[in-house]
Amino acid sequence: MKFTKMHGLGNDFILVDAITEQIKEDYSHLSRKICDRHFGIGADGLILVLPSEKEDIKMRIFNPDGSEPEMCGNGLRCFAKFVYEKGIVSKKIMTVETLAGTMIPELILDNNKVINIKVDMGQPILERSLIPMLGNSGQVIEETIIVEGKEFKVTAVSMGNPHCIIFVPDINEIDIYKWGPLVESHELFPNKTNVEFVQIINEEKVIMRVWERGAGITNACGTGACATLVAANLSGKTSKKAEVQLLGGSLYIEWLLNGHVLMTGSATNVFQGEYL
Numbered sequence: 001m002k003f004t005k006m007h008g009l010g011n012d013f014i015l016v017d018a019i020t021e022q023i024k025e026d027y028s029h030l031s032r033k034i035c036d037r038h039f040g041i042g043a044d045g046l047i048l049v050l051p052s053e054k055e056d057i058k059m060r061i062f063n064p065d066g067s068e069p070e071m072c073g074n075g076l077r078c079f080a081k082f083v084y085e086k087g088i089v090s091k092k093i094m095t096v097e098t099l100a101g102t103m104i105p106e107l108i109l110d111n112n113k114v115i116n117i118k119v120d121m122g123q124p125i126l127e128r129s130l131i132p133m134l135g136n137s138g139q140v141i142e143e144t145i146i147v148e149g150k151e152f153k154v155t156a157v158s159m160g161n162p163h164c165i166i167f168v169p170d171i172n173e174i175d176i177y178k179w180g181p182l183v184e185s186h187e188l189f190p191n192k193t194n195v196e197f198v199q200i201i202n203e204e205k206v207i208m209r210v211w212e213r214g215a216g217i218t219n220a221c222g223t224g225a226c227a228t229l230v231a232a233n234l235s236g237k238t239s240k241k242a243e244v245q246l247l248g249g250s251l252y253i254e255w256l257l258n259g260h261v262l263m264t265g266s267a268t269n270v271f272q273g274e275y276l
């Protein structure tokens with residue numbers, strides 16, 4: 001099976017053209033095997049290129065634990081660059097079918113090379129039951145939850161996939177290895193959740209660290225950065241446009257007047273290979 005290894009700010013993926021490659025194995029099982037960093041290729045996710053009946057192309061993504069998330073922001077930028085460079089889709093603005101609906105990446109070119117990708121990530125979902133998070137209906141903005149006896153103020157946002165944002169005064173003081181998995185599997189989140197810890201620098205800059213559902217700590221999370229900007233704006237901490245600094249670099253996020261969220265960032269090819 002031919003594959004390409006790519007990353008978006010150090011959030012790394014194995015991309016496979018599943019239109020050409022005949023994959024007989026169950027995708028979830030395959031993802032667990034090849035994402036393993038010791039016994040496989042190693043990645044934060046497996047991304048498959050598939051035909052779509054209604055859009056230009058379809059993306060499916062699997063976490064390293066084999067679960068299938070609805071969406072992946074960094075993965076989508078890699079996906080758009082991959083299908084364009086492989087000649088699978090020749091449009092610079094393409095429509096991509098995902099489990100979270102249609103996403104619209106736009107390739108930004110310089111001398112025919114893809115230097116950045118801007119993605120219309122659609123509208124965030126704020127209604128609690130749709131995130132989903134248990135409890136009374138309405139939005140969840142800085143609401144107190146108890147995790148193993150400790151109080152956290154959480155804001156819940158879905159970008160197709162669930163995110164729980166926790167603002168902290170100092171990002172270096174939080175033990176993500178401890179609290180990340182506990183919040184991810186908290187009983188209030190029936191589908192589990194991605195967890196973002198966020199320090200506000202100013203109205204236009206924040207630092208974010210993530211514990212991803214099904215993957216653990218990663219260097220960056222695109223949907224998490226979008227959810228963070230929405231949460232920070234809703235709670236009056238930032239404007240509607242901000243740089244989100246992650247371990248692997250920065251994403252630029254804007255919440256437009258039409259309610260859609262725009263994410264701009266890079267995607268990088270690492271190597272190509274054949275999985276035996």
Ligand SMILES: N[C@@H](CCC[C@H](N)C(=O)O)C(=O)O
Pocket residue numbers: 011063068069070071072073074075161162194212213214215218220221222223224
């Ligand atoms: N890293 C991704 C998100 C991948 C999916 C996530 N682990 C989930 O289960 O929802 C991104 O860049 O958005």
